[in-house]
Amino acid sequence: MIRTFRNAFTRRAVLLGGVVVAMGVAGLTQVNAQDTTRLVIGTTADVVNFNPLVGNSRSDVWVTNLMYPRLMQMTAAGSKDPYVATDWGYSEDGKSAWLEIRNDLTWSDDTPFTADDIVFTITAIVTEKIGVTAGLVPAFVSAKAVSPTRVEFELSRPDSAFLSNIGFWMPIVPKHAFPEIGSVASFANDSNWVSAGPFQLTTVEVGQRYVLEASDNYPLVEAGRATIDEVEFRVFPDVNAQALALRAGDLDVIANALPAPIARTLQGQPGITVEKAPSLGWSHVLYNMKREQLANVLVRRALAHSVDYAAIRAIAMQGLAETTNSSVISPVLSYWADPTITEYTFDPAKAKELLTEAGYVDANGDGFFDDLDLSLLYEQSAADVANWAQIMKDSAAQSGIKISLVGLERNTYLARGREKDFDIYAGNWAVMEEPAAYLGLAYRTDGFINYASISDPQLEAYIDEAQAATTPEAVKVPVQAAAKLIHDQVYDNVLYYQTFQFAFNSDRWEGLVMQPSDLLSLVNPLSLASVKPKD
Incomplete structure (x- = not known):
């Protein structure tokens, strides 16, 4: 093989994509009498596209990333680690490729997540020329699910970046819940969401907030599901307003990268931690x-x-x-x-x-x-x-x-x-x-x-x-x-x-996982599935 990866998928392999961030002392956001744990995250823009294949803004990605998994994790050096995909490689002539995926993922309606979903997703993207990913796979000819966990790809020519490109840049959507190929790009996906990520979108209040509830099954973290019950993305006019809310205790995480002057005002504040992330852009x-x-x-x-x-x-x-x-x-x-x-x-x-x-x-x-x-x-x-x-x-x-x-x-x-x-x-x-x-x-x-x-x-x-x-x-x-x-x-x-800087309430939470860039940072799926209230 020109390149093959034989990585046993373990929790350790997942965590290679980020650095665990440790945090401070007690308290958590309570939203009802049952002591539901909710992490409140600030953003400066509404979601424009709920279809993850079309969405291009950070808010689009932050929200849809929590429902539609990517096959690989990004490391700080820009390389890719196993995540949903556990093994992948190319043929000797470079004109075919393959990957293997986990066998224990399900969509939130209990439909198994399989290789058919991957075939559907990439075929729709290329056929309809959807989004950034369509431009990343010019050599793609066809894909076939040869088993529930194995996909094989035919390429028109060798393409050394093909697998890593689809591994990170192609969120997988549910074949059974999306329309037929030809209508995927125009699908708004603005209600009745089906998720295979750690959370599922349940509430949308444009200009105000987006609330996601934890999925029952998310085996990509050790607990088998997210530790917290809900994530809320709350819309603010700018980062200054987010910083004020964080200092007041009304916000847990600022998703947007902090301008240096604002980061300096937050550093050293009781109960607030400012962390750095490397840039890949x-x-x-x-x-x-x-x-x-x-x-x-x-x-x-x-x-x-x-x-x-x-x-x-x-x-x-x-x-x-x-x-x-x-x-x-x-x-x-x-x-x-x-x-x-x-x-x-x-x-x-x-x-x-x-x-x-x-x-x-x-x-x-x-x-x-x-x-x-x-x-x-x-x-x-x-x-x-x-x-x-x-x-x-x-x-x-x-x-x-x-x-x-x-x-x-x-x-x-x-x-x-x-x-x-x-x-x-x-x-x-x-x-x-x-x-x-x-x-x-x-x-x-x-x-x-x-x-x-x-x-x-x-x-x-x-x-x-x-x-x-x-x-x-x-x-x-x-x-x-x-x-x-x-x-x-x-x-x-x-x-x-x-170098990006991000801030969060370190009195309330621990277990966040930092990943590179302001697209992933502290609000990536692994991080939000791993965060928990500080005892």
Whole structure:
């Protein structure tokens, strides 16, 4: 076999995906006379999609993750550990793959969770081109359940990232409770939920809260079910409001990553613990290639030289950020990162030279180049981004570039990004751990998250080569070539990767499990199934 995994599934294997967080002294949230234990988690946005194959926002993922299991766990290094899947591998020629799953999972209506659910899920995703996962499996041809616990896949070509991509990025949905293939993407899934996760959604109050009750059977934790009875995601206007609620004892966990100033106000507070999680993603700005000015690489390079990167990391991020060397492959991914790529310099004089070369002038002498008024779109509730957006505006002005800031509510902001309705898009990706896979998602002409409308045949050739390779050594060369091309053409301007901080009530709870990124953090399924009131 090219690659095979023969890991006996044990509780230890599950826990490899995270670090258990220990906590403090007594008390728990009580919601009725039967002393039901409820963990209250703060979020800044409503759920938009209850269909886990369609949902793309953090709130969507946090809630649906608790009902629709993934096959593998993510480790701090970006590798995958067993979870629902216990064993997997490829054929010698790399054109077929297989995986084995546990035999003791059931859906909440007592229907067994089987290989048929996996076949249904991936077939629906590919047939209907649903979500991010569809872009991660370009080599998929077909899947077959050869037993209740074994799935075999036919691939059109070798794809070294296929199994790890579906292992983490493909939540499994119940074949018997979803519509026939052809109607899965349009299925709202907004009532009568069937869960194979640790919890099942029971109450939705838009703009207020989402309550999930513990499932009777969840063998992925030692107790066989979640220790607590309920989880409530409560909607707050921003992270500041969440911090106040946590200090007042009205909130147990803040799901959103904390801006550094807020984290500092919570550190050392009685009964509150601030924990750190590594990032597997990065923050960046995209330049919309559909805009005439931004289609010119000289303008994009001028913009890249108009960012005060050091100030963003030191001031907006309070030192909790590191350079990626302006590369779309973070140094965290040490095997893949290219050490020869260097960060764009903050050089307003160079930026002005580039804009002059591109034909721009300041005819009226107001200090700004004419016909170069740009807007920068960002999420207003993301305090870190809001802070560095202002720094970016100010530093661009030194280069004679006028930028106006457009801060929007999260779901409107996400919609504008998907619709490519922006000049400059400020944001972040939570998890970018498999370069051969995410390069295709973000930088192919038809990539699912190619918000900047990039279309470069040479770049696609590098991505094709990387995705078809069958060994890490063969993947590395085209992956690094793609990253260098993206850097040189300024198709993406990566500002930093960060260390995330999260806060929780350490007087009340113990047993939370930290996992990497702000997508998983303390609110991942294993963590919420393991947390319990402190005795």
